[in-house]
Amino acid sequence: MIEVRDLTKIYPPDKLALDQVNLKVGAGEFVIILGRSGAGKSTLLRCLNRLVEPSGGEVFWDGMEVTATSREGLRKVRREIGMIFQQFNLVKRATVLENVLAGRLGYAGALKSLFGRFSVEDELLALECLEQVGLAGFSERRADTLSGGEQQRVAIARALAQRPRVILADEPTASLDPRLTQTIMDILKRINKEKDITLIVSQHQLEVAMEYAERIVGLRSGRVLYDGSVSDLGPEAIEAIYGGEEGRDDQSNSRTVGH
């Protein structure tokens, strides 16, 4: 369903964030991208829907080359891919319902939506999505009056409103406490199982990854070091992803000291 070939990203002037990444994700999978801070997780997820423009390699969506498609084609791909962020990225002054309705923009009539008008079906769908994340009755609240966990659930509802086939979640729990981490990961897992939506979730916490993942893709310095099931993830692989030279991912110069 998603295929990535030799994906490379260089941030100007010369920061190699992704180094020839190859990845195939099938329908219905629950994949966790595991890696330390700076490993390239966010960059990888953003290259899939071209929020970040790759420097090299290809991304395919159902055999169609996302990296070569027109702006119009890209929009059609994007609306089938929901996205969730570490900082929730809600429009804070807008209501919960307005935030969820934003998930329909890719389908809405361009002119009508510019006046803030959505169809009745869209509004009903938005309410239904809120219900699915346990936020029925929150629709008229302003987004910035919600707690962090609630905001992230609104963000999930916004992604669901797209009726996506894939949801990309970029460290969705990194700004939440452990209990809320459970809640959010449970919701994502349930979406994956009940709605058959493919989930690609990035995580820097090993324990969370071990608990929820079926498949783990280990990333370090922009390279895939591990790609396999959780049960096969041994200590060497974990060491390769996490351990070793401090700061190798962080662009620090610790390697020049000592030795």
Add this chain to the structure above:
Amino acid sequence: MTSRTVEQSAIDRLKIAQKRRNRLYFYLVSIPLLALYGWFLWETEVSLFRLRRGLPWMADFLYRMVPPDFSVLQSALRGAFETFQIAVVGTTIAALLALPLGFLSARNVASPNIFYAVRSAINFFRSIDTMVYALLFVAAVGLGPFPGVLAVITYTTTILAKLYSEAIEDIDPGPVEAITATGATRLQVLRFGIIPQVLPLFVSYLLYRLETNIRAATILGFVGAGGVGFYIQTYLRMMNYPAASCILLVLVAMVMAVDFGSSRLRKRLI
């Protein structure tokens, strides 16, 4: 241990030398600057002596202003209201014109070429004040409130465009990214990701400019561009100080009323 103290005293000596050098630089720069400033004072004929000699005249001036002559109240009110109208019409039209310019001169929205072109144009036109525009427009379209409105529009558009673009550059990029990811068009991203973040600020800037423009518009009448300024100038020229003071009182009342209302509105917005 001795080597350590030797080292230490060497460092101390270096520090002292550095301090002396800094002091030297300080005098080298500040003495010429002070001299320059003295020259400015001389050239602008600033003189406490002259100020003191003028005090009785000012007192006399104030004395002759009371009591205000309220028989001119009607023209005072009419003039003040025209000033208010000029400011309101000018500011609102400017607020609309500044919208596209604000977006086109925001680094995070416009493409670099457009950004530089629009921002340079705005900076160019902003360096000229409302009053100068008023002179130009009086020459172009004749006397009356209309050139005043045009002058207010021109200056206010540039200043609001600058404030708008700064507000746009300061937005949280997160929601913009999230809405782009849903497959929204660029216009939709603008409408749902950017405008909700900046609209309250825009309205607040508009109200603030309205306050400023009412003050600016009072002197537009001096050059024949409408409003209460015409009466102030006329009565002062005729040395009819009681009439002039009546008009000034009306003006002060209007400015204070508008400031009060607008600042309360602005507080509720943010």
